[in-house]
Each structure stands twice: as C-alpha cells, then as structure tokens.
Amino acid sequence: MRTLSVALVFALGLCAQTSRYGVGRVPGAEEIRGLGPTVAPDGTGLPEGSATAVEGRELFAQKCAKCHGEKAEGDVGPALVGGQGTLATPKPRKTVGSFWPHAPVVWDYVHRAMPFNQPGVLSHREVYAVVAYVLFLNGIIGEKDVMDAKSLGKVRMPNRDGFVPDPRPDVKSK
Amino acid sequence: MGRAEEARTLGKPLSGYTERSVYVKAERATRQSKTPEAGSSATPLADMMGIITPSALHYERHHAGVPTIDPEQHRLTVHGMVERPLVLTMAEIQRMPSVSRIAFLECGGNSGGEWGALTGPTAQRACGLASCSEWTGVPLRLVLEECGLKPGAAWLIAEGADACRMQRSVPVEAALGEALLAYGQNGEPLRPSQGFPLRLLTPGWEGNLQVKWLRRLLVTDQPYMTRDETSKYSDLMPDGKARIFTLMMEAKSVVTFPSGGQRLPGRGLYELTGLAWSGQGLIERVEVTLDGGRSWQAAVLQEPRLPKAFTRFRLAWQWDGKPAVIASRAVDETGYVQPGKEELIAARGLNSGYHFNGIKLWKVAADGSVANADA
Numbered sequence: 001m002r003t004l005s006v007a008l009v010f011a012l013g014l015c016a017q018t019s020r021y022g023v024g025r026v027p028g029a030e031e032i033r034g035l036g037p038t039v040a041p042d043g044t045g046l047p048e049g050s051a052t053a054v055e056g057r058e059l060f061a062q063k064c065a066k067c068h069g070e071k072a073e074g075d076v077g078p079a080l081v082g083g084q085g086t087l088a089t090p091k092p093r094k095t096v097g098s099f100w101p102h103a104p105v106v107w108d109y110v111h112r113a114m115p116f117n118q119p120g121v122l123s124h125r126e127v128y129a130v131v132a133y134v135l136f137l138n139g140i141i142g143e144k145d146v147m148d149a150k151s152l153g154k155v156r157m158p159n160r161d162g163f164v165p166d167p168r169p170d171v172k173s174k
Numbered sequence: 175m176g177r178a179e180e181a182r183t184l185g186k187p188l189s190g191y192t193e194r195s196v197y198v199k200a201e202r203a204t205r206q207s208k209t210p211e212a213g214s215s216a217t218p219l220a221d222m223m224g225i226i227t228p229s230a231l232h233y234e235r236h237h238a239g240v241p242t243i244d245p246e247q248h249r250l251t252v253h254g255m256v257e258r259p260l261v262l263t264m265a266e267i268q269r270m271p272s273v274s275r276i277a278f279l280e281c282g283g284n285s286g287g288e289w290g291a292l293t294g295p296t297a298q299r300a301c302g303l304a305s306c307s308e309w310t311g312v313p314l315r316l317v318l319e320e321c322g323l324k325p326g327a328a329w330l331i332a333e334g335a336d337a338c339r340m341q342r343s344v345p346v347e348a349a350l351g352e353a354l355l356a357y358g359q360n361g362e363p364l365r366p367s368q369g370f371p372l373r374l375l376t377p378g379w380e381g382n383l384q385v386k387w388l389r390r391l392l393v394t395d396q397p398y399m400t401r402d403e404t405s406k407y408s409d410l411m412p413d414g415k416a417r418i419f420t421l422m423m424e425a426k427s428v429v430t431f432p433s434g435g436q437r438l439p440g441r442g443l444y445e446l447t448g449l450a451w452s453g454q455g456l457i458e459r460v461e462v463t464l465d466g467g468r469s470w471q472a473a474v475l476q477e478p479r480l481p482k483a484f485t486r487f488r489l490a491w492q493w494d495g496k497p498a499v500i501a502s503r504a505v506d507e508t509g510y511v512q513p514g515k516e517e518l519i520a521a522r523g524l525n526s527g528y529h530f531n532g533i534k535l536w537k538v539a540a541d542g543s544v545a546n547a548d549a
Contacts, residue, residue: 024260088414113338
C-alpha cells in the first residue's frame with residue numbers, strides 16, 4: 001500500500017505541472033498565515049511568544065478554572081492533571097499529564113479550541129502561559145521554565161510512546 | 175336520493191417547503207448537557223425505512239456548535255507540500271466533475287456505552303450515531319491533482335471552520351481513493367449540522383475524520399497527532415497503550431424491529447428487520463438468531479447492496495408468544511464476521527471506549543415487550 005501510494009503521489013506530482021481545470025487562485029503567504037498557525041507534534045509551526053507557568057497561573061484562574069477546576073482537577077470540563085500510572089488500570093484517567101503525547105499539540109488545541117465558550121480569545125503569549133501552567137501542574141516542567149516555539153517542542157511528555165498503530169482485525173469470532 | 179355526506183374540508187394549499195405529517199414524531203435523541211454545543215444526537219434507527227437516513231435525522235456530533243456559514247464567503251485553502259497552493263470558492267469546487275454515492279457515516283464513539291454493563295435500551299441509544307446518505311461532491315483526488323502533491327506528501331491536515339477549528343490528520347491514500355469534498359446530501363445542499371457548505375467524506379472511516387465546514391487542507395509528510403486523534407478517538411488497551419488512527423469502521427448490524435422499547439401486540443407473523451454496514455465494503459450476508467445465539471439463519475438482504483452503505487435485512491418471523499432473545503450478525507465481503515461483545519472485550523479490554531461493533535441482543539418477553547438483553 002505504501003509503495004502504491006508513493007507511486008501515485010509521484011505520478012500526481014508530475015501531472016500537476018499544468019492546471020487541468022484552471023480553478024482557484026494561488027494564495028499569498030500572508031493570506032495563508034491569516035488562517036492561523038498549524039502545529040506539528042515536534043513544534044514546527046509554533047508562533048512567536050513565550051511565557052512561564054507563573055504567568056499562566058492567574059490566566060488559568062480567569063479563563064480555564066471555571067470548567068476545569070481551580071487546580072485543573074476537572075469539573076464541567078475534563079481533568080487536565082493527574083492520572084499518571086493509571087492507563088493500564090481498570091480506571092484509567094486520561095489527562096494532559098497522563099495521556100497527551102506531544103506538548104506542542106497542547107498549545108495547538110488550546111489555541112484553536114479553548115476556552116470552550118470563547119475560542120480564539122487568548123493571545124499566542126497567553127496560550128504559552130496557560131500551557132506552561134498545565135504542564136507545571138503535572139510536574140512536567142518547572143514553574144519558571146520559559147515555554148516558546150523552541151522549548152515547547154523539547155518537552156518530553158510522560159506518555160510520548162503510549163500510542164501504537166491499528167492492528168485490526170484483532171477479534172476472533174466464534 | 176341518498177342522504178348528503180358530511181361536507182369535507184379542503185386540505186392545505188401548495189407550499190414552498192414540505193413538513194412531515196404531524197403524526198410522524200421520530201426525533202434524534204440527545205442527552206442533557208451543560209454544553210449542548212458539544213455532544214451528539216442519535217438517529218432513531220428503529221423508525222427508519224430502507225437505507226437512506228432523512229437529512230433532518232442524520233446523527234450529529236459537534237464539538238463547538240453548528241456554525242452559520244455563507245457559501246459565498248466560504249473558501250477552501252489547500253497548502254503545504256503542494257506545487258501550487260490554491261484557494262477555492264464553492265462555485266469553483268462545484269465547477270469540477272462531481273460524483274454521487276451512497277455511504278454510511280458512523281461516529282467512532284457510536285455504541286460506546288455498549289462496552290459497559292448497562293447497554294443502550296433502544297436501537298437509537300445503542301447504535302444511533304450512524305446514518306446513511308447519498309453524498310455529492312468532487313473527488314478530493316482531482317483537487318489534489320490540481321495542486322500537485324510534492325514527493326513525500328503523505329498526510330492531509332483537515333481543518334473545519336467551526337469555533338474549535340476541528341482538526342484531523344487524513345492519510346493521503348484515503349484522499350487518492352474514495353474521498354470526496356462533499357457539498358450535497360440526499361438531493362440538496364448539506365445540512366448545516368452536516369458541514370454546510372463543504373465537508374470531507376471518507377467512506378467507511380470514522381465520522382470524526384470527515385471534517386465538516388472544511389476550510390483548510392494542509393499537506394504534510396506526517397500526521398499532526400491532533401487532540402482528536404490522540405486524546406480522543408484512540409483506543410486504550412489493557413496494557414495502557416492506545417491504538418491510534420483506528421479509522422476504518424468494522425462490520426456491524428442491529429435488529430431495528432423488534433428492538434428495545436417496542437412491543438409486539440401478540441403472537442403471529444412479523445417481519446424482523448434491521449441494518450448492517452461495513453467500512454470494508456459490501457455486506458455479504460446477515461444472520462439472525464431467535465434463540466440467544468444457539469442457532470443462526472440467513473436474513474434476506476434488500477438490493478441494491480452498496481459498498482460502505484447501510485444494507486437493509488429482513489426475516490419473516492412467526493412469534494409463538496414465548497420469550498425470545500434475538501440478534502443479528504453481519505459478515506462483509508472480506509469474510510469479517512461481526513463479533514460478540516465478549517469477544518471484543520477479550521481482545522481489547524474494557525477501557526477502549528471507541529469502535530464498538532459487537533452483536534446487539536434484544537429480549538422479547540412473553541407480553542411482547544422488547545428490551546436490551548441486560549435490562
């Protein structure tokens with residue numbers, strides 16, 4: 001399948017030298033940037049800005065605690081802390097600290113989707129701040145560690161290697 | 175001369191848009207929530223006829239509400255590892271060659287409650303995050319050809335225009351195969367709750383991947399491990415590892431009559447019926463048990479059978495008035511057999527949450543009432 005798709009991709013690359021339907025227009029770099037950042041798991045695509053958990057503490061209380069609890073323990077919204085060591089137990093608790101494999105993706109998700117009732121309201125720096133605070137609450141970084149486009153990609157999440165490919169079909173029918 | 179009949183009143187006049195009969199009440203089922211913009215509503219499967227789900231009853235799963243989008247203003251931007259990034263208007267997308275096909279759509283979390291001890295009391299509650307429509311759109315392959323994929327392009331990062339900018343990583347193989355940029359559903363534009371004006375459609379794969387209100391496709395060499403493919407929609411195994419990109423929806427079926435919440439008025443002949451589907455292609459056969467799984471017999475499959483679409487099955491059933499435990503199991507064209515709940519749990523444990531496709535048992539009591547077998 002992989003060989004086939006690589007071959008197909010290559011073929012498409014070749015035949016796309018000319019436009020067939022002549023639809024659409026080529027966007028400028030600024031226009032693409034205007035769609036907002038896209039963030040790869042290694043942090044590629046993270047924008048400028050930096051903050052520490054110290055700066056995130058008050059912002060979290062203002063913007064996040066109402067749903068996630070004062071200490072991110074969960075309320076209307078899910079718990080963001082704890083759960084490490086529970087994934088292989090009968091009561092797994094999946095949180096940023098116990099389950100999420102990549103720190104830059106936490107930035108991406110907070111930026112695109114949080115706060116739930118006002119996504120987009122946080123500045124890039126503010127997103128770094130609340131992400132730093134949540135990572136700090138999980139014991140993953142220090143309170144004064146500066147999170148930015150470079151350092152966030154270097155954070156090692158506890159469940160970094162916790163994901164495996166799809167092995168199905170995996171069920172034996174009687 | 176006969177006696178004059180009672181005068182009849184005229185019916186309603188012509189109208190621009192038809193509502194259903196006031197006597198037809200079937201609705202999607204929702205749950206009470208403090209955040210009704212994020213959640214799901216389930217199709218009333220037992221009220222459905224044939225294989226097409228009315229668009230107004232197609233299941234919903236939203237993460238930040240249903241946006242109101244002016245199609246004149248909507249744009250799809252394709253960029254990243256392409257020779258020529260493109261911004262497309264809806265009019266331009268609709269200028270390209272289109273195809274229509276019937277396909278089911280099922281939430282990766284459909285039947286999530288069935289993993290536990292207390293299962294869904296109705297077909298709607300147990301399996302209703304699945305629906306089937308005729309979809310119309312442009313093969314995504316054509317748009318990617320227009321952009322020209324660069325060597326090494328392997329994933330598309332699809333992004334919606336909903337408030338949470340839903341984002342999923344889609345393998346390019348899917349895009350080069352059957353994927354559509356869909357703008358039509360059951361003969362009309364997509365309903366807003368299904369992504370108006372544009373959604374991704376990857377037949378046979380979990381619903382969440384098929385990003386609604388599609389505004390961006392970023393072409394990359396890697397998946398972006400987004401929140402909704404790592405923290406959510408992954409399957410946690412007993413060893414603490416989570417399976418990721420479990421995209422294909424395996425074969426599944428459910429008896430919709432008789433099913434939980436219904437009542438048979440008395441002994442006699444009934445038409446047992448239900449729905450089967452498989453993300454791997456055609457439904458090859460459906461077997462029905464009337465004795466709790468001791469014996470199985472083949473149901474009649476309604477034509478046309480279509481790959482990755484609902485298939486309607488039927489079986490004439492003479493009910494003798496005695497308690498019965500009934501269920502269906504689907505077999506698809508790959509030979510895959512829909513498993514029992516115990517077999518699923520034996521393979522995956524109790525923490526995986528998503529992608530439950532086990533056999534659903536209903537028990538018919540002597541009084542004709544029908545309930546989930548564990549009720």
